[in-house]
Amino acid sequence: MISYIEPRLLKGFRDFLPHTEIIRRGLIENIENTFKTFGFVPIDTPAMEYAEILLGKGGGETEKQIYRFKDNGDRDVALRFDLTVPFARFIALHRNELTFPFKRYHIGKVWRGENTQRGRYREFTQCDFDIIGNDSPSSDFEILLLIRATLLNLGLDVTINVNHRALFNRFLSHIGQVEKSVEILRIVDKLSKIGEEETRKSLCEISGDVNVRKILEFIGAKGSFKEVLDRITELSGGACAESQRLSMLYQFMLDAMPNQNNEPFVLAPSITRGLDYYTGVVFETFLNDMPDIGSICSGGRYDNLAGLYSKDTSISGVGSSIGLDRLLAALESLNKLPPSNSCSIAIVCVEIEKSGQYQALAARFRQEGLPCEVFLETGGNPDKHLVKQFVLAEKKGIRYVIIPGVNPLTDNITLREIAARKNNEISINEAITYLTSLIHG
């Protein structure tokens, strides 16, 4: 007796069927095209590295979620759980082979043994982009602009909330609370989740009434970018390097989009990006048509990316990461997914013996930039075989079907428009011209 193995997937892992995979690849291609127009270049790193490298300083959540095991050579290895740590290791290893400032992107899969009940996947695709080896506000700004351009090219209007992490610390220092900054940051970061009242209560336990009022005034500052900037500058004890940097960013926004003011950019003093390693500008990106889905692209400036792997002078940078799964879900909800069918023409099979000639006919369409599938069999019963193939075409999302003549390469063809159920006898050249105008023009 033969035993069968039940075909099943691990929890949190997915197959991508053609319909979805075409959309995913189209989305990635669209994003990459924007990156390229800004002169960003791709890299890749291995899925598997020494666990020591990926875990670095460690951290409770990461240690629990990482896929870690001994390989056949008894090495302690793990699968990458993000693209940031491998990038830090990459920079430390290859710094002498790279030209700085280094503008790179990296799109790849990462793995985390997360709790799938929260709707999370254990295998998902990240899309990171960074500028490394440049400290100036022009690179902070370029990342912001690139986020906006990338999402605009997907048909999405966004609001990017910007803040300066060190300005918040300067403010805490000004009110004598800097030694509590880690706890305060942790609470403030949850403001949008737990609400102002909870935030106030938690902060009170740490900093006392007077300071809480000041902190809430700082993180709650509202108005135009300029108004908020003036207010938080004042609350931090006056102009400083950090406020000047934000001021310069603001000028860049006005200059880069002369007709739109600084419209997509908001100064949001409550954004801190939690306990991440950011030290300068931080940001989060929200869809104007679907803000509730949360930030789909976040990031910031960091001081010393590769510090853990290199004793040499530090390399700072600024970068961001797009959550591809969340973005896909948003595009789907907003009905803005790119079309999924890649081929809209098929040549039906009238006599299987002529399959070689059908391929030669298809080659003529392909040469003219018209993707063209060849159907491989007649579908049995001669009375019904065409109908069967029309049904197949419809199932596959093919819109135009070519019924070749007796001499497939010279005779007129019958062009059938599937949706309209309309047949038209025309020459091959006429069909090429007509289909080109329908599909490309």
Place this chain on the structure above:
Amino acid sequence: MISYIEPRLLKGFRDFLPHTEIIRRGLIENIENTFKTFGFVPIDTPAMEYAEILLGKGGGETEKQIYRFKDNGDRDVALRFDLTVPFARFIALHRNELTFPFKRYHIGKVWRGENTQRGRYREFTQCDFDIIGNDSPSSDFEILLLIRATLLNLGLDVTINVNHRALFNRFLSHIGQVEKSVEILRIVDKLSKIGEEETRKSLCEISGDVNVRKILEFIGAKGSFKEVLDRITELSGGACAESQRLSMLYQFMLDAMPNQNNEPFVLAPSITRGLDYYTGVVFETFLNDMPDIGSICSGGRYDNLAGLYSKDTSISGVGSSIGLDRLLAALESLNKLPPSNSCSIAIVCVEIEKSGQYQALAARFRQEGLPCEVFLETGGNPDKHLVKQFVLAEKKGIRYVIIPGVNPLTDNITLREIAARKNNEISINEAITYLTSLIHG
């Protein structure tokens, strides 16, 4: 004291720096474009699956090489070591969601703990394409044609060696040696490696003198496709289903390429693809300019792809796999790699305060389809800062540099051609027209 972690990679794993990654992605895009013109659609499967599923019936080599471990939920999991086994599982799991014949491709990484001393990598990219659910010779032929088109679109002329696995078995049956077919196949498969003399010796031990002469006559048949077909048909005891199928393939070749005869296709009776699961047509592809590198695209027809995972009626198919690493190595040796620089224009930074305006200027070029990088800082010393940026441009492979005027969005710009060290003062619109003609036309 801070301790550093040495940045290093696991043996057999690689980073891809931008130069190489741009080429890899360009190569994959090129291959995908050909697949699309034939109406093939992409799928993806998880990197990790239940070990039971990936190991299937098992097999010595696979068991030794697979990365297998217990995940945090104590599940016995493994990383995929090819794209064929996951595809079989995929078909068993999703057969009711798919439309047959199903023409799919799958490009993805796989992992094998191979001996790296043979120059093998432990992480590499495979590129598989198959037609599932169709038995007719027209699908065998389409795969052959697609191999040829894919490689031709990369600038590579190929010879595809074709054979029919079952015709060889029929021949063995005819000479009364079919019960030894496994051993004979194993020896014959090594013909090109061990030479005719060794093959003869090994075969002699199994089949005896008379039969060896017949076997060598069969596998050594030379001449045109037609001549070889006639010869091996005769040696197998006359026309049969298998020889008729090859005959039909031959007719398709003539019909599909009327001006080229069947030039890229050779009938090679010694090709058996070892002990693989193939049951029908098998093939191997060699580069005309570099045959010694070995087959860069092999495959064949199989009877029952998903049999291990499904009790239902069997699904047959025909498919092939391109070895991307070998292909890249060949393209490099033949000096046929696609160009690696993705961005050939940069705007230099004259005053950092104008970075916003430089981005607005860059946007005008990007809108016209001209990728354009913005340099982020002046490079220090005002006397030398332009020279420094020219050097940076040269290092990055940027060919044209734009030096903006005092009013970056309205003044004439200076266009510098890096290689020629030539400056030209022109208007922004003139620069767009000129660069468009240089880069796109």
